[in-house]
Structure formats: C-alpha cells, structure tokens
Amino acid sequence: MLIYKYMPTERFFTNFKLRFTPPEDLNDPLELVPRVRLRDPEKYAQEITARNIESAIRRFQIEHPKVPLEEVRAILTLAARQVESSMDPQEKEREHFHSFMKVTNQNVGVLSLTTDPSSAPMWAHYASTYKGLAVGFDSNSNFFRPTEGEPENCGELVKVEYTNTPPVAYVETGKIDYPKELFFTKAECWSYENEWRVIKYLPHAQEVIEIPNGLPIHLFEAPHDAIKEVIFGFRISPTARAVVEKALTERAPHVARKKIEFVPNAGLRVMDC
Numbered sequence: 001m002l003i004y005k006y007m008p009t010e011r012f013f014t015n016f017k018l019r020f021t022p023p024e025d026l027n028d029p030l031e032l033v034p035r036v037r038l039r040d041p042e043k044y045a046q047e048i049t050a051r052n053i054e055s056a057i058r059r060f061q062i063e064h065p066k067v068p069l070e071e072v073r074a075i076l077t078l079a080a081r082q083v084e085s086s087m088d089p090q091e092k093e094r095e096h097f098h099s100f101m102k103v104t105n106q107n108v109g110v111l112s113l114t115t116d117p118s119s120a121p122m123w124a125h126y127a128s129t130y131k132g133l134a135v136g137f138d139s140n141s142n143f144f145r146p147t148e149g150e151p152e153n154c155g156e157l158v159k160v161e162y163t164n165t166p167p168v169a170y171v172e173t174g175k176i177d178y179p180k181e182l183f184f185t186k187a188e189c190w191s192y193e194n195e196w197r198v199i200k201y202l203p204h205a206q207e208v209i210e211i212p213n214g215l216p217i218h219l220f221e222a223p224h225d226a227i228k229e230v231i232f233g234f235r236i237s238p239t240a241r242a243v244v245e246k247a248l249t250e251r252a253p254h255v256a257r258k259k260i261e262f263v264p265n266a267g268l269r270v271m272d273c
Helices: 041-063 069-086 089-107 120-126 188-193 238-251
Strands: 002-007 017-020 035-038 108-114 133-138 168-172 175-177 195-201 207-209 217-221 227-232 256-263 267-272
Touching: 002 120, 002 227, 017 108, 017 195, 035 089, 041 069, 041 089, 089 108, 089 168, 120 188, 120 267, 227 238
Parallel strands: 035 168, 227 256
Antiparallel strands: 002 108, 002 133, 017 217, 108 195, 133 227, 168 175, 207 217, 256 267
16 A cells, blocks of 8 residues: 655655654644543542652651651541542643643654545645645555564554544553554544554654754654655646656656646546656
8 A cells, every 4th residue: 555645845855754743743733632531530649648658657757756656647647638638630630631741742753644645635735735745655664664662652554543532541540541542543624634644752763953942853764665656746846856856766766756637627636747
C-alpha cells in the first residue's frame, strides 16, 4: 500500500528528512488531548496519605521525642483523614493532565499521512493550494516499523479512528493508564483526511533545528527506497520542481513522477507526467 504525505514545499528533497510534530504544534488543538479521570477518587486519596503517613510519623517523633507513639499516630491519622476529605478530585485530574501534556510535547512527535492522494481539501490545506506536492511511501518499509529502544506505541503505522468521544486516561495511585487510542484518534470532522500516522520518540531525532520563540523541529531521515512516487501540484514552480527532479535523479531515480490535474467533469486525477 502507498501512503502519502502532502508537503507545501520541496524542502524534504533537500535532505530526505521528515518532521515529526509535537501535539501543541499540530493544526488541531485537540490532538492527543485525553480526558483524565481518577478511577476511584476516595481510594486514590487514601492511598496517597497511606504512602506518606509512616515517614511523617518518624519525622514527628524526631521533632517531638517526648510525645508517645500512639498519640503521634492518632494525631497524624486524623490529619490524614482531613487531607483526604479536602482533596479536590478535579484539581488532581487537572494536575495529571498538565503533566501528561508537558511530557508528551517534549517526547512525542506525529507524522500524519493519508491513503488519498487526490483530496482537494488536503491539496489546498497541506500542499499550499497545489503549489506543493505529495510523496508516496511504501507502507511496508521498515521506516514504518518500531525500532529497538523506542517507547510503547512509537514507530508503528496505525490507521486513525474518528470519534467525537475523546479517550479517557484513568489515574490510580502511582499509575496512569494512557490507552493506545489516545495517540490514534481524531474528531469526526477530520475524517475526510483518511489519516494513518506514525509517532516517534523525539529524543531519537537525527536532527533538531532550534526555532527562536518556537518549538524545535525534529527531523527523522526517510530511507530512499521507501519513496515510491512524487505527485506534483499543478501550480508548483519550475524552480521547486527542478530541486525535486535533481534530488531524485541523484539519490532516488526509481521514484515515479506524477502530477495532480483538474479534469473537467471528473474532478482531480493523478496522472503520469
């Protein structure tokens, strides 16, 4: 199966590297945004205080050596019950949410692809209104397979599911269950994209470009043999096309050249150059 990446410029053909984008830099602000819920708020509060009460008792005894142990334990147990009753589950959920988003934006990058090379909205939105191009990759390439040392869910080409019900991440003491669906779902309004995606662990990027007042750009090199075809937009400039043609001739001569055209009474069609 061929899987396509729409591109607004010819930049990819200057180094054959693809950007994997952190969630906060994606065009949909709801990408990779879970609903975080405490699985059992009462139990969560009790387990939090239970994990800390013994160390608190030891500290209290050091500071107040004349107070009997039974009295110390009674005082701190009462304090623990008060803490439990005053804990705000929604505030704890917000804390876990912000922690997840911070870690995710620092470590997870998304590469969005599609099975549809002739989508008018996508040529308009992602290929600079037909001034760009679409690159077809072999979905069986090892580039779309997990590699050793990658975290869970990274490296695998996965079809995106479209739903208006966000995945729920359940929190327990010392554990957060982030479902795989969190990384591979989008709202139904995006279903026209027919998206497949790969996520990568950003610290493994082959190149990082620092952007003043912006997020770094993380680049991963795509193997030349994974590239099977290039579809030129009908408004691509001669200069941009020449850059692509030169790169293909020198480094990937096997790649097929095609073009997207508007055919009267038929719509957009991918045609041989």
